[in-house]
Each structure stands twice: as structure tokens, then as C-alpha cells.
Amino acid sequence: xxxxxxxxxxxxxxxxxxxxxxxxxxxxxxxxxxxxxxxxxxxxxxxxxxxxxxxxxxxxxxxxxxxxxxxxxxxxxxxxxxxxxxxxxxxxxxxxxxxxxxxxxxxxxxxxxxxxx
Amino acid sequence: xxxxxxxxxxxxxxxxxxxxxxxxxxxxxxxxxxxxxxxxxxxxxxxxxxxxxxxxxxxxxxxxxxxxxxxxxxxxxxxxxxxxxxxxxxxxxxxxxxxxxxxxxxxxxxxxxxxxxxxxxxxxxxxxxxxxxxxxxxxxxxxxxxxxxxxxxxxxxxxxxxxxxxxxxxxxxxxxxxxxxxxxxxxxxxxxxxxxxxxxxxxxxxxxxxxxxxxxxxxxxxxxxxxxxxxxxxxxxxxxxxxxxxxxxxxxxxxxxxxxxxxxxxxxxxxxxxxxxxxxxxxxxxxxxxxxxxxxxxxxxxxxxxxxxxxxxxxxxxxxxxxxxxxxxxxxxxxxxxxxxxxxxxxxxxxxxxxxxxxxxxxxxxxxxxxxxxxxxxxxxxxxxxxxxxxxxxxxxxxxxxxxxxxxxxxxxxxxxxxxxxxx
Numbered sequence: 001x002x003x004x005x006x007x008x009x010x011x012x013x014x015x016x017x018x019x020x021x022x023x024x025x026x027x028x029x030x031x032x033x034x035x036x037x038x039x040x041x042x043x044x045x046x047x048x049x050x051x052x053x054x055x056x057x058x059x060x061x062x063x064x065x066x067x068x069x070x071x072x073x074x075x076x077x078x079x080x081x082x083x084x085x086x087x088x089x090x091x092x093x094x095x096x097x098x099x100x101x102x103x104x105x106x107x108x109x110x111x112x113x114x115x116x117x
Numbered sequence: 118x119x120x121x122x123x124x125x126x127x128x129x130x131x132x133x134x135x136x137x138x139x140x141x142x143x144x145x146x147x148x149x150x151x152x153x154x155x156x157x158x159x160x161x162x163x164x165x166x167x168x169x170x171x172x173x174x175x176x177x178x179x180x181x182x183x184x185x186x187x188x189x190x191x192x193x194x195x196x197x198x199x200x201x202x203x204x205x206x207x208x209x210x211x212x213x214x215x216x217x218x219x220x221x222x223x224x225x226x227x228x229x230x231x232x233x234x235x236x237x238x239x240x241x242x243x244x245x246x247x248x249x250x251x252x253x254x255x256x257x258x259x260x261x262x263x264x265x266x267x268x269x270x271x272x273x274x275x276x277x278x279x280x281x282x283x284x285x286x287x288x289x290x291x292x293x294x295x296x297x298x299x300x301x302x303x304x305x306x307x308x309x310x311x312x313x314x315x316x317x318x319x320x321x322x323x324x325x326x327x328x329x330x331x332x333x334x335x336x337x338x339x340x341x342x343x344x345x346x347x348x349x350x351x352x353x354x355x356x357x358x359x360x361x362x363x364x365x366x367x368x369x370x371x372x373x374x375x376x377x378x379x380x381x382x383x384x385x386x387x388x389x390x391x392x393x394x395x396x397x398x399x400x401x402x403x404x405x406x407x408x409x410x411x412x413x414x415x416x417x418x419x420x421x422x423x424x425x426x427x428x429x430x431x432x433x434x435x436x437x438x439x440x441x442x443x444x445x446x447x448x449x450x451x452x453x454x455x456x457x458x459x460x461x462x463x464x465x466x467x468x469x470x471x472x473x474x475x476x477x478x479x480x481x482x483x484x485x486x487x488x489x490x491x492x493x494x495x496x497x498x499x500x501x502x503x504x505x506x507x508x509x510x511x512x513x514x515x516x517x518x519x520x521x522x523x524x525x526x527x528x529x530x531x532x533x534x535x536x537x538x539x540x541x
Contacts, residue, residue, distance in 0.1 A: 001290045088292035089242055090300070111289050 002043060002112040003084055003092040008076040009105025011050050028100040036084060041095060045082035076105050083112070129165045132177045137162075137258055140181045142230035145237075146293055147182070148189050151255065151283045156192065161185035178227070231256075232295045232347045235340075239308040240291045247282040248311045249318075254279055256343075257336045267318065267333050305348070309357050309414065312340045316361050320368070334365050355404035356415030362397035363421035366390040378526040382430045394425050413449040416441055435464035452484040460493055468500040488517035492527065499534065508534045 017025070036042040051070045058065050070077065079101065086092040089109070096107040137158065144154035161184040165177075174180040238251040246268075253259045253267065265275035285291065296304045319333025341358035348354055370384035401422050404415035420441045427433040442458035455478050463471030475494050484490050495510035508531055515527040 003290075086290075088290045088294075089240075090292050090294070090296065092290070093242075 001086060001088065001092075001114075003086055003089075004110045004112055005082045005084060005092070005096045005099065006078055006108040006110065007080045007082075007099060007101040007105060008108065009079050009101055010075060011077045011079070013104070014079065015050075025100055032098055032100065033082075035098075036082070036095060041084045041086060043083040043085055045080070047080040048078060050079075051077045079105070125166060125170050128173050129162060129169060132165070132173065132181075133162055136178045136181065138256065139178060139227050139231060140185065141255065141258075142234040143182050143227060144185050144189070145234060146230050147186055149293070151286065153189050153192070154185075157185035157189040160188040164188070228347050229295065231343070233293050235308055235344070235347075236295050236304060237286060237291060237293050239304070239311045240286070241304070241307050242289060242291055243282055243285060245311070245314065247278060247285075248307070249314050250275060250278050251282050252311050252340070253315065253336060257340065259336065263332075267330060305351070305353065308344070309353055312337050312344070313357060313361070313414075315340065316364075320364055331368065334361070334368065337361055338365060350403075350407060352404045352407040352410035353412040353414055355400050355407070356412040356418050359397045359400035359404060359418035360414050360421060362393045362400065363418055363425055366393035366397060366425060372522065376522050378522050381424060386428065389425060398422055398426075411444075411448065413445060416445045416448065420445075433464070435461055439465050452478060452481075452487070452490075456484070456487075456490055456493055463497060463500070468497045472497045472501065486517050488514045488519075488523070488527075490514075491517065495530065504534055 033042065033045060054068075054070045056067045056070060058067075082095075082099070084092065084095055086095060089111075092109050092111075096102060096109050099107055101107065140161070141154055141158050144157050145151055148154045148157060158181070161181045164184050165181065235252065235256055238255055239248045243251065250264055250268070253264045254261060259267075261276050261279060262272050264279075265272045268275070270278075295301070315333055316337035319330040319335075319337060338358070338361050341354065341361055344354045345351070345358055366389050367381075367384065369390070370386070370388050371379055373379060397418065401415060401418040404412060405419065420438055423434050423438050423441070439458065439461045442454060442461055445454050446458060456475065459471045459474035459478065462474060472494070475490065475497060479485065479490060479494070491510050491514035495507045495514060498504075498507035498510055511527055511531045511534065515524060515531070518524050518527060
């Protein structure tokens with residue numbers, strides 16, 4: 001089964017991270033990503049630009065409205081994601097727990113519907 | 118009805134009581150689906166009623182599992198939903214799963230299946246209330262109606278809760294597995310929290326008119342014995358089982374015939390269940406003897422043991438109870454344990470010292486709406502002769518108490534205080 005691991009953290013705190021700490025964290029992310037590529041569990045993954053760059057699109061009665069910012073104001077924002085292949089939820093949780101961001105923010109684990117044949 | 122038919126029904130019923138749980142647990146593994154497995158078990162027992170007229174087969178469990186599995190395969194093939202093109206792949210995989218072989222004589226494998234079922238029902242990706250409901254329904258075999266009654270919700274609401282939980286197991290890929298050792302300890306804590314949750318809901322319901330629901334207590338203790346059978350010599354399992362037995366031994370003495378609360382110190386010690394006490398005491402000792410695994414449940418059981426060992430309330434070993442609460446606070450700090458510690462301190466160092474502890478706990482604000490905090494303050498103030506303040510504390514307790522017998526108890530305390538001359 002495929003799972004989307006969504007990495008949430010507080011953007012303001014992230015922006016204030018000292019450069020040395022940031023570099024250490026990036027190295028840790030590289031290491032982690034390499035690890036799940038080697039085991040064949042990595043499908044995709046990206047780091048997102050901050051929510052200040054986000055737009056939200058809705059179509060109501062055929063009319064497109066675009067608004068500034070993410071859907072909801074929350075304490076933590078989506079900062080990146082991994083799409084992984086895992087045997088079951090426990091394996092997905094195990095991988096999510098190894099994401100460096102899990103220690104400062106939180107990881108939402110969502111199963112992906114298999115594509116309809 | 119022919120006598121032979123009745124004998125068959127009786128035989129099937131007996132096998133059902135003994136084997137229903139194991140049959141379901143193994144069918145879920147073979148079929149990979151809770152609902153399909155429940156239907157298959159139902160059909161297997163129905164078939165047994167018809168086919169066991171000549172006698173019960175040598176291995177009834179294997180017969181039921183094989184019959185259930187074959188019925189499920191038939192159902193998968195028959196079911197029009199599965200016949201549509203989209204589900205062709207799932208049909209193939211469901212059939213392949215259902216055809217998984219099982220060893221009829223491997224007792225350990227059946228135990229493993231029951232453990233898998235418990236860990237799946239108590240998976241932390243499910244809400245605690247869903248975990249409790251699923252465990253009672255699938256592991257204990259209670260009807261949806263009985264589970265609903267235990268938690269004072271409608272049958273419809275409970276049925277929906279169970280459907281949602283089973284859907285999450287399927288859709289999120291919650292495994293039907295017992296976790297491997299590094300994870301096992303952590304997940305076992307979750308399982309024990311569910312078992313204790315069932316027990317406490319039975320022992321001290323949080324709402325409603327009845328203080329004690331013996332049925333839930335019994336189910337929780339049965340689950341404790343089952344876990345001890347499946348995970349032998351585990352300090353936490355033994356500790357929890359001991360704790361439940363030692364509490365349950367006092368069940369009959371905890372309320373009056375009209376359902377009013379009787380405090381520990383006022384209970385009739387002659388009606389405590391001595392068999393349960395003996396068993397509980399032996400289990401606490403076994404749990405505490407397992408080195409390197411001090412369980413908070415065992416420490417709580419040891420405290421309960423000191424209470425039940427005292428033949429008269431004056432004989433209670435309060436200094437040792439205070440010490441055990443201090444151990445417990447290091448293992449598992451919580452405001453409720455702090456409050457119990459303070460009450461024990463009042464028996465050793467007096468009410469003034471205990472009131473300081475309770476007030477400093479209250480000042481931190483986390484438990485300002487916990488009725489027992491205010492009730493304990495009221496009692497300590499009363500002992501110190503500060504009756505006006507005691508009355509106000511009991512009133513605060515009453516405003517947060519939800520359980521009818523506790524409310525009656527608090528009202529009685531307030532009434533007796535107001536009848537007494539004010540001292541402050």
C-alpha cells in the first residue's frame with residue numbers, strides 16, 4: 001500500500017532556525033531519503049515553499065475563486081511530503097517516525113487509494 | 118423437538134462458548150477481513166447445527182475454520198459486488214488469501230491469532246473508545262447491543278462506531294500482527310490501557326445511575342487472564358490482573374442495596390471476596406518478582422493489597438502505602454496519583470500536611486474540575502474543623518460530579534455540615 005507522509009511544522013519557528021542547525025537537519029533529511037530509496041520504499045518526496053506563497057482555489061457554481069494562503073490557519077503548516085510504499089500502517093508509522101521533522105513538528109500518515117483499474 | 122436435535126444444539130453451543138473466539142481470530146487472518154470472517158463464523162456454526170447430528174467431529178475447531186473459510190470463498194464468488202470488473206483483482210487476492218493453509222494441530226498458531234486480534238483491535242491509530250468497543254465486540258464476543266449498554270450509547274451509535282473502526286483497519290492498512298519486540302512493549306501498554314478502561318468503566322462508571330457494572334468488570338478480568346495465557350510471565354499483565362482482582366474483590370462492599378457509595382473505611386470487610394484476594398495477592402508477588410520490569414499496575418496492585426490485607430481499617434499500613442505512592446509518582450506522574458498520595462499522607466502526617474499537598478496540586482490548575490480533588494479538600498478541611506471552607510469544597514465537588522450515587526454522597530456531606538455548628 002502507498003502512504004503519503006505529510007510533514008507539518010511551525011513555519012515561523014522553522015524560519016528562525018540557526019544556519020548550523022538547518023545544515024545539520026538537511027544532512028539528516030538527505031541521509032533518511034537515501035535510506036528509503038535504497039530499501040525501495042521511496043516513491044516521491046519534495047520540500048514545499050512556505051504557505052505565504054500558497055493560493056487556494058475553489059470552484060462554486062462554475063465560478064473559480066482564488067484566495068491567498070492555505071485553507072486553514074493552524075499552528076503548523078505543511079512543509080513537505082514523502083510518498084512511500086509500505087507493507088502496512090505499522091511500517092508506514094515506522095518510516096514516518098524516522099523523518100527528522102517528526103521531532104519538532106508532526107507527520108500525518110494517509111493511505112493512498114490504489115488507482116482504479 | 119427430537120431429543121437428538123437438542124443434544125446437537127447443546128454440543129454446538131458448548132463448542133461455541135469454548136472456540137468462538139479462536140475460530141474468529143483465525144478466520145480474520147485467513148480471510149483478511151473482519152466482516153467476512155464474522156459472517157463465515159456464523160455460517161460455520163449454522164452448518165454445525167445441521168451436520169453434527171451424528172456426533173461432534175474429532176477436531177471441532179478445525180472443522181469450523183475449514184467450513185467457515187469455504188463458505189467465505191463461496192460468498193466471495195457469489196457476491197455480485199465482487200463480480201464487477203474493478204474488483205476482479207481484489208477477488209483474486211481475496212481467494213488467494215482465503216486459500217492460505219493453516220495447521221490444524223498448531224496450538225501456538227491459534228494463540229498467535231488471538232494475540233493478533235487483540236493488538237489489531239487496540240491499535241493506536243484507532244481512538245481509545247473505538248479500541249474498547251472493538252475489543253469487547255471482537256475479542257470478548259459481546260453483542261453490539263451489550264457493548265452499547267456498557268457505554269450508555271444507543272445500539273445504532275455503537276454499530277456505526279464499530280463499522281467506522283473496521284473500515285479504518287481495512288483502509289489504513291492496520292496490520293493483523295503482533296508487533297515485534299521493540300514495539301511490543303509500547304503497544305502492550307495500549308492494550309492494557311484498553312483492558313483497564315473496560316474495568317474502570319465497569320467499576321466506577323463515569324456517568325449514569327449505577328456505580329458498578331459487574332459485567333464489564335468480569336469481561337476485563339477475562340481479558341486479563343487471556344493476555345496472561347498468551348503473554349506469560351509479563352510483569353505488566355500480571356500486575357494489571359492482580360489490580361483488577363483486588364479491586365473486584367471489594368465490589369459487593371462498595372455500594373449499599375440502594376446504590377449508595379460506601380467508602381473503603383466504612384466497608385464491611387467480611388463480604389470481601391477472599392478467593393479473589395488470595396489470587397490477586399499471589400499475582401502481585403509474581404509480578405514484583407520479575408526483575409527489571411517494575412510495572413505501575415503492579416505498584417497500584419501492591420497498594421490495593423495493603424488495603425485488603427488489613428482486617429480492620431486501623432490495621433492499614435499507611436506509611437508503606439505512602440511509600441508506594443511515591444514509587445508510583447516516579448514511574449507514572451499524574452495529578453490523580455498525587456491526590457491519592459496526599460490522602461495517604463493525611464493518615465500518616467495528619468490533615469494539615471495533606472491539605473498543603475492538595476492545595477499545591479490545585480494551584481497548578483490542571484485538575485481544577487476533578488470532583489474528587491474538591492471532595493478530598495472538603496474532607497481534610499472538615500478534619501481540621503474548618504467547616505465553612507469544607508462546605509464550599511464539597512459544593513465545588515458536587516458541581517463537577519456526574520455520577521448519581523456520588524452526587525447523593527456529596528449532598529449528604531453538605532447537609533451534615535450545615536447541620537453542625539460553624540467553627541470558622
